[in-house]
Amino acid sequence: MLALRVKNKRLAVRDVQRPDADSEALVRVVLSGICNTDLEIARGYAGFNGTIGHEFVGVVEQSSNNKLLNQRVVGEINVGCGKCPLCLSEDPRHCPSRTVLGIVGRDGAHAEFLLLPLENLVAVPEKVIDEHAVFTEPLAAACGIVERTNIKADDRVAVIGDGKLGLMCAQVLALTSPVLLVGKHQTKLRIAQRRGIETTTPKDVASRGREFDVVVEASGSPSGFAMALDLLRPKGRLVLKSTFHDTTEIDAARIVVDEISIIGSRCGRFAPALDLLKKGAIDVDSMISEEYALADGVHAMKRAKAKGILKILLRP
Amino acid sequence: MLALRVKNKRLAVRDVQRPDADSEALVRVVLSGICNTDLEIARGYAGFNGTIGHEFVGVVEQSSNNKLLNQRVVGEINVGCGKCPLCLSEDPRHCPSRTVLGIVGRDGAHAEFLLLPLENLVAVPEKVIDEHAVFTEPLAAACGIVERTNIKADDRVAVIGDGKLGLMCAQVLALTSPVLLVGKHQTKLRIAQRRGIETTTPKDVASRGREFDVVVEASGSPSGFAMALDLLRPKGRLVLKSTFHDTTEIDAARIVVDEISIIGSRCGRFAPALDLLKKGAIDVDSMISEEYALADGVHAMKRAKAKGILKILLRP
Numbered sequence: 034m035l036a037l038r039v040k041n042k043r044l045a046v047r048d049v050q051r052p053d054a055d056s057e058a059l060v061r062v063v064l065s066g067i068c069n070t071d072l073e074i075a076r077g078y079a080g081f082n083g084t085i086g087h088e089f090v091g092v093v094e095q096s097s098n099n100k101l102l103n104q105r106v107v108g109e110i111n112v113g114c115g116k117c118p119l120c121l122s123e124d125p126r127h128c129p130s131r132t133v134l135g136i137v138g139r140d141g142a143h144a145e146f147l148l149l150p151l152e153n154l155v156a157v158p159e160k161v162i163d164e165h166a167v168f169t170e171p172l173a174a175a176c177g178i179v180e181r182t183n184i185k186a187d188d189r190v191a192v193i194g195d196g197k198l199g200l201m202c203a204q205v206l207a208l209t210s211p212v213l214l215v216g217k218h219q220t221k222l223r224i225a226q227r228r229g230i231e232t233t234t235p236k237d238v239a240s241r242g243r244e245f246d247v248v249v250e251a252s253g254s255p256s257g258f259a260m261a262l263d264l265l266r267p268k269g270r271l272v273l274k275s276t277f278h279d280t281t282e283i284d285a286a287r288i289v290v291d292e293i294s295i296i297g298s299r300c301g302r303f304a305p306a307l308d309l310l311k312k313g314a315i316d317v318d319s320m321i322s323e324e325y326a327l328a329d330g331v332h333a334m335k336r337a338k339a340k341g342i343l344k345i346l347l348r349p
Numbered sequence: 350m351l352a353l354r355v356k357n358k359r360l361a362v363r364d365v366q367r368p369d370a371d372s373e374a375l376v377r378v379v380l381s382g383i384c385n386t387d388l389e390i391a392r393g394y395a396g397f398n399g400t401i402g403h404e405f406v407g408v409v410e411q412s413s414n415n416k417l418l419n420q421r422v423v424g425e426i427n428v429g430c431g432k433c434p435l436c437l438s439e440d441p442r443h444c445p446s447r448t449v450l451g452i453v454g455r456d457g458a459h460a461e462f463l464l465l466p467l468e469n470l471v472a473v474p475e476k477v478i479d480e481h482a483v484f485t486e487p488l489a490a491a492c493g494i495v496e497r498t499n500i501k502a503d504d505r506v507a508v509i510g511d512g513k514l515g516l517m518c519a520q521v522l523a524l525t526s527p528v529l530l531v532g533k534h535q536t537k538l539r540i541a542q543r544r545g546i547e548t549t550t551p552k553d554v555a556s557r558g559r560e561f562d563v564v565v566e567a568s569g570s571p572s573g574f575a576m577a578l579d580l581l582r583p584k585g586r587l588v589l590k591s592t593f594h595d596t597t598e599i600d601a602a603r604i605v606v607d608e609i610s611i612i613g614s615r616c617g618r619f620a621p622a623l624d625l626l627k628k629g630a631i632d633v634d635s636m637i638s639e640e641y642a643l644a645d646g647v648h649a650m651k652r653a654k655a656k657g658i659l660k661i662l663l664r665p
Contacts, residue, residue: 119583127583127607129559181608243445258601267435267443276602283599285574286592288613291443292497295611297604 035349036084036144037330042077046330049084052140054095057148060106064167065089065142065327067337067345069196069253070276071135075334078276079136086143086347087135090166096151106154107169108147109303110134126300143330145349155303158311167346168201168317169306175201176309177301178272182294184210184247191238191245191264194252195221197320197343198274202249203230204315213238213245215260216252220341224319235260243267249274255281267291272298320344351665352400352460353646358393362646365400368456370411373464376422380483381405381458381643383653383661385512385569386592387451391650394592395452402459402663403451406482412467422470423485424463425619426450442616459646461665471619474627483662484517484633485622491517492625493617494588498610500526500563507554507561507580510568511537513636513659514590518565519546520631529554529561531576532568536657540635551576559583565590571597583607588614636660 034051037044052059066088074081087110093101112132113125120128134149135141157166175198184190188210192203195216203214207230214225214232222232238260246269248261253275261271262284273295287293309315320343325333327349337345350367353360368375382404390397403426409417428448429441436444450465451457473482491514500506504526508519511532519530523546530541530548538548554576562585564577569591577587578600589611603609625631636659641649643665653661 129583181610267445273601273605276605281599281601283597285589285597288611289589289592289615290613292613292615294497294613295604297606297608297610299605299608 034145035327036140037086037327037334037347038084039075040082042075044075044331044334046328051146052148054148056097058093058097058101058151058154059095060089060091060108060147060149060154061094062089062091062142062144062147062349063105064163065347065349066167066171067143067333067347068171069198071143072334072338073276074136081136083135084140084144085135086141087133088167088170089142089147090157090163090169091147093154094146098151101151101154101156105157105163105166107157107166107303107307108134108149108155109153109300110136110170111300112139112150112153143327143347145327155307158307161307161310164321164346165310165317168320168344169303169310171197172201172205172309172315172317173301173303173306174198174274174299175205175301176305178202178206178249178274178298180301181296181298182247182270182272186210188246189244190247190249191215192249192251193257193261194250194275195225195232196251196253199249199251200224200320200343201315201317202251202274204228205309206249208314218341221343224316227319228316238264245269247272251275258283262287262293265291265293268293270294270296272296274298321346324348350461351643352456353402353643353650353663354400355391356398358391360391360647360650362644367462368464370464372413374409374413374417374467374470375411376405376407376424376463376465376470377410378405378407378458378460378463378665379421380479381663381665382483382487383459383649383663384487385514387459388650388654389592390452397452399451400456400460401451402457403449404483404486405458405463406473406479406485407463409470410462414467417467417470417472421473421479421482423473423482423619423623424450424465424471425469425616426452426486427616428455428466428469459643459663461643471623474623477623477626480637480662481626481633484636484660485619485626487513488517488521488625488631488633489617489619489622490514490590490615491521491617492621493614494518494522494565494590496617497612497614498563498586498588502526504562505560506563506565507531508565508567509573509577510566510591511541511548512567512569515565515567516540516636516659517631517633518567518590520544521625522565524630534657537659540632543635544632554580561585563588567591574599578603578609581607581609584609586610586612588612590614637662640664
């Protein structure tokens, strides 16, 4: 089967052996999505070698029981040891010996087939089309913010970054609270505007210092971090969503004096995300920029870095 | 009256006019304590000019009503505008137009007399001696941690830094949870050991990565911040207590991937601190290194920077 693989920072579509279902479920991938994390992994982040990709929708082709057989599924990407306290509390996302689909010790989704434990798979509601279902994982990450901190209806929220993650965070949080999305790209901001979300530019937001109860950093740039601190009121909360590559300089005195909280947020649960997709509550459609055949995966990865591009999909 | 004043980073004891009570209470200072913040202010931090010092115990000599007249008091250091939502919710600590005793726009406690609004003053219980009461403000700051985050009996807590603040944080948290104090100074660590607190050195703690639910950074050094992150389990909480001077480099990806929370904590309420002092629950006595007359304030400030020194007291 074809798979988009990285080895020692070199990216290539290779013909590899189809995996054997064994104790896990074999999923035929229908569509996969390129995430910024894929781009970072291709540059050497996390030292991963193997098939990349962790956003997908597929069909279960082999499984030890019939529960999801031949059904459309999406899959939670963390696979825990099943024995540690975290796994036993049904949250393997922080299991210290976990593997992560296409990120840590486990071949990923930019391939014709992938393996995941049956319990990681979630059936896709019939009315959610493949092109939307493939957003379940990143949308779950956006929904994960509210797992980490309680956001109230009267909290003033700013989201920094108009990339895929920022657009999804803004849309999710706008369902409960007034949101301001800060970004540099008019075409991207327009997606949020069409959902009634107020938008502005980094330059124009400078006058709104200390106005926000919650700021979500989803730009992935060190300047976004500093801006987030500037926008927060005392005792405000800064939600860190994007994994910065390098170390970031922070003004620790500001955090102490104004008693700011910084809250790291990574993966979220799939059920709330699928529910939002089913309701049509989030516009993911406008975020699809281009689609390529898996065989053109290397080119697709280049396109994913281009200016103005949001989501690139791969079809095996 | 005498007052230890800073002007354009120059420190001197000066003879200045005794303040007029007016709408506030006039307090005759009995003892004041030198805090590391005083040392930073003398170096130019916060751009403050005036009488420094914010830790004191004194006696109310003039007041608009008789409530605390001639009584021993300590005083909350933040004075809010009284009109903003924060002040109206009885928490002026983050009022945007607040003054802060000896730190922002208000003469401080290293003086024969000081002014504070009557509502900032709290009577000192009879059995708490002056030399202990003068620790109320910094002890309240240590108690402030539990205002900012809920610490449970089975939370494994590490405190980094064996200075005054670290020793108080360790003792306060050890009242509810198992605490490990990390420091470099055997004489200082011994104060915690005598209260049954486990201690170790930065070198020896390196093997205990990801073991702690809560880590309190009270060393004020950038290396302490990095160590704190290393010691935290996934989803752990880092409480930032010390105001770093400069910007600090942080590994933001670690915060996101492991979903760490960073919680800034500054001032605390006085009532819990006075209660602990009354019960003798905290050993502040061992933290008194030297006492000087206010007239020798400049020399006392030099001594406060010396190696092995903990609290220096000034007596007007």
